[in-house]
Amino acid sequence: xxxxxxxxxxxxxxxxxxxxxxxxxxxxxxxxxxxxxxxxxxxxxxxxxxxxxxxxxxxxxxxxxxxxxxxxxxxxxxxxxxxxxxxxxxxxxxxxxxxxxxxxxxxxxxxxxxxxxxxxxxxxxxxxxxxxxxxxxxxxxxxxxxxxxxxxxxxxxxxxxxxxxxxxxxxxxxxxxxxxxxxxxxxxxxxxxxxxxxxxxxxxxxxxx
Amino acid sequence: xxxxxxxxxxxxxxxxxxxxxxxxxxxxxxxxxxxxxxxxxxxxxxxxxxxxxxxxxxxxxxxxxxxxxxxxxxxxxxxxxxxxxxxxxxxxxxxxxxxxxxxxxxxxxxxxxxxxxxxxxxxxxxxxxxxxxxxxxxxxxxxxxxxxxxxxxxxxxxxxxxxxxxxxxxxxxxxxxxxxxxxxxxxxxxxxxxxxxxxxxxxxxxxxx
Numbered sequence: 001x002x003x004x005x006x007x008x009x010x011x012x013x014x015x016x017x018x019x020x021x022x023x024x025x026x027x028x029x030x031x032x033x034x035x036x037x038x039x040x041x042x043x044x045x046x047x048x049x050x051x052x053x054x055x056x057x058x059x060x061x062x063x064x065x066x067x068x069x070x071x072x073x074x075x076x077x078x079x080x081x082x083x084x085x086x087x088x089x090x091x092x093x094x095x096x097x098x099x100x101x102x103x104x105x106x107x108x109x110x111x112x113x114x115x116x117x118x119x120x121x122x123x124x125x126x127x128x129x130x131x132x133x134x135x136x137x138x139x140x141x142x143x144x145x146x147x148x149x150x151x152x153x154x155x156x157x158x159x160x161x162x163x164x165x166x167x168x169x170x171x172x173x174x175x176x177x178x179x180x181x182x183x184x185x186x187x188x189x190x191x192x193x194x195x196x197x198x199x200x201x202x203x204x205x206x207x208x209x
Numbered sequence: 210x211x212x213x214x215x216x217x218x219x220x221x222x223x224x225x226x227x228x229x230x231x232x233x234x235x236x237x238x239x240x241x242x243x244x245x246x247x248x249x250x251x252x253x254x255x256x257x258x259x260x261x262x263x264x265x266x267x268x269x270x271x272x273x274x275x276x277x278x279x280x281x282x283x284x285x286x287x288x289x290x291x292x293x294x295x296x297x298x299x300x301x302x303x304x305x306x307x308x309x310x311x312x313x314x315x316x317x318x319x320x321x322x323x324x325x326x327x328x329x330x331x332x333x334x335x336x337x338x339x340x341x342x343x344x345x346x347x348x349x350x351x352x353x354x355x356x357x358x359x360x361x362x363x364x365x366x367x368x369x370x371x372x373x374x375x376x377x378x379x380x381x382x383x384x385x386x387x388x389x390x391x392x393x394x395x396x397x398x399x400x401x402x403x404x405x406x407x408x409x410x411x412x413x414x415x416x417x418x
Contacts, residue, residue, distance in 0.1 A: 010411050014404035018386055040388055077407045078414030085406070092305035097402070099301055102386060106403050107410075147409055170416070171409030173402070177227055177311060179249055187412040189405045193306070193382070194315050195223035196398050197294070198286045200356055200380030201316075202219050203396040205287030207379070 089151035
């Protein structure tokens, strides 16, 4: 079944979840697909279609129970469980991510970081220990992390990816601006902040006056 | 013409550009759409179709001149010019972005940051001055920035967005995990790192063994 579900549908599940969290924080208990759609600037038919891929949620004419749909979306995404996560590279971006409270709130626990800089190795950021890259396989086996965030320089990104795959990591979020060959059985997603800025430029450059 | 071009096509232009930069760094002068496609795990027909939207590039049977196509893609995206960029919020993520060398290399110059914390206001990160939010409109008028990066707390993101739009900003890259109402004439793109992690979880949870 999962092979029939597009990446964009899955991305929208995250967006629905985020919006439901805002509704919940505002004390909204039940929400219609129309209201959810309006808040997100998408069509309500698309929301119903996306959710129908995973089951029957909500009651016709009433709407979705916010807490229930939140729980269901978390279950579909898998974030109803805790995900031990490691971070490769302990530079400035990495440190900002290590201290970002939103990960913990949403099920991601950064349990270890790795670097090769002797000034960083064996120190901590908050509670998170920074290990030497040489210890990668040993620590991964201990901490049962399945997700890795890659903030290493582009030149070593592929080599680190291959080691992570060999050590049984399921998914890698890559912040390096390089395309990675994906080892079998692993999923790689990329955050290319410059590409996002380029999109904005494109629209500003080509705007119809 | 631009209204016929999908967001995903524009996103792929950035990815082609990034890959061409790698080819150039490796000393490759001419590249076929097949080789470009193989490196990026996409179909070569898609690459030819994407590029054909913007003109005639490359020579049949020979391929693309790497430097020429790089220059053309930069022109299409608008990054052949410098883009003065401001950053809202001067927390840890913001500081990591301010010190990221990749922006300058690709045409983006962070010229000012804004915060309300008196311990941060009137200090600098590298060469970048941190101003008080009260000065936003004045400084924006001086520095001719057209792009803004938003790293402020979710609760104030909409209000800051509206002020940026009022001050003539063309595009906003939003790191806050909240949906923003888009004022007319402005383009907003979002980087939701947690949503990227959720995608990885979804695939790890629903993997076909």
